[in-house]
Amino acid sequence: DAExxxxxxxxxxxxxxMRELTGHSFDTGGKPGVTRSPNHYDWAPEDFVITDLPGFGFMSGVDEELREEIKTEIVHYLEExxxxxxxxxxxxxxxxxxxxIDRHSGPDEIPYDVEMFHFLRDLDVPTVVxxxxxxxxxxxxxxxDALCDRLGLYPPWKQWQDTIAPISAKRGQLEPLHEAVRNHLHEQERDDLF
Ligand code: GDP
Known part of the structure; x- marks a missing residue:
């Protein structure tokens, strides 16, 4: 299935x-780092599978080595x-x-979110933030606008509504995300036709 x-x-x-999108309940605020492997769920209204990749970054009780391992797994999964x-x-x-992002920007440090954004773009995977x-x-x-600037997208953000989707998962306000994802899917359907 498409993913x-x-x-x-x-x-x-x-x-x-994930809970809002799929209707399943997930361990929120639970033990971080426990969800190691990718999990697949049906995204009900749409006809595809949604894959939850492990969370990355600082987690209390998870050491540096394990963090690097998780990051490597995510990268390999996406490449594959x-x-x-x-x-x-x-x-x-x-x-x-x-x-x-600003705290982790330096001469030999790229912040995770920025790195991941560019990595996905290099893989030609359409990405919605x-x-x-x-x-x-x-x-x-x-x-x-500041986020666009950090990601190398020319502000204002309103030009990038297929890429930047402000949401509140807790309040169930997800329309900008649905809209952006829908646009990418339709774009690909058009590409498949021609
Ligand atoms: P995960 O580690 O990325 O899976 O994060 P969780 O879903 O467990 O959420 C982490 C914390 O952020 C929890 O306390 C959530 O209630 C809170 N949270 C999640 N979404 C929102 C949101 O849209 N607004 C606010 N204010 N808090 C949120």
């Missing part, structure tokens, strides 16, 4: 989003299945993403 892959650092709200992945959803926490927890963000436009 939509979900990636993101731990604690960005991936489980909450890139042809089957219709859309990747990179979930970030709108409240903290800019601070985290689901900017979650927007219910906690006051200056929405400013935040999303």
């Amino acid at each position: 939509v892959a979900l990636v993101g650092r731990s604690n960005v709200g991936k489980s909450t989003l 299945y890139a042809d089957n992945v219709l859309v990747a959803i990179l979930v970030v926490d709108g409240k903290s993403v800019i601070d985290i 689901a900017v979650n927890k927007m219910d906690k963000v006051d200056d929405e436009d400013e935040r999303l």
Whole structure:
């Protein structure tokens, strides 16, 4: 089956989003790092499988070596299945993403979210950045413009609504994500026709 892959650092709200998308319940705020292998679920209204990849980044009780291992697994999975992945959803926490990116930017450090975004683009996998927890963000436009800037997308973000989808998984406000994913799917159907 065609696949939509979900990636993101731990604690960005991936489980909450999965629950909203699939109707299954997931371990939210549970033991991080426990979900190691990719999990596949049906995405009900759409006709494909959604794959939840392990959360990445700092997790208390998970050492550096294991973190690197998880990251390597995610990268290998995406490389192996890139042809089957219709859309990747990179979930970030709108409240903290800019601070985290800036804290990890340096001469020999690339922040995970930025690295993953470019990696997916290099694999030719259409990518939507689901900017979650927007219910906690006051200056929405400013935040999303800053994110575009960090990802190398020319602001304003409104030009990138197929790529940047502000959502609140907790409140079930997901329309921008559905819209962006739908547009990518239709784009591919058109490409398949010609
Ligand atoms: P995961 O580690 O990425 O799977 O993250 P979880 O789904 O477990 O969520 C981590 C925390 O963020 C939990 O406390 C959630 O209730 C909270 N959370 C998830 N989505 C949202 C959201 O849209 N808004 C707010 N304010 N909190 C959220």
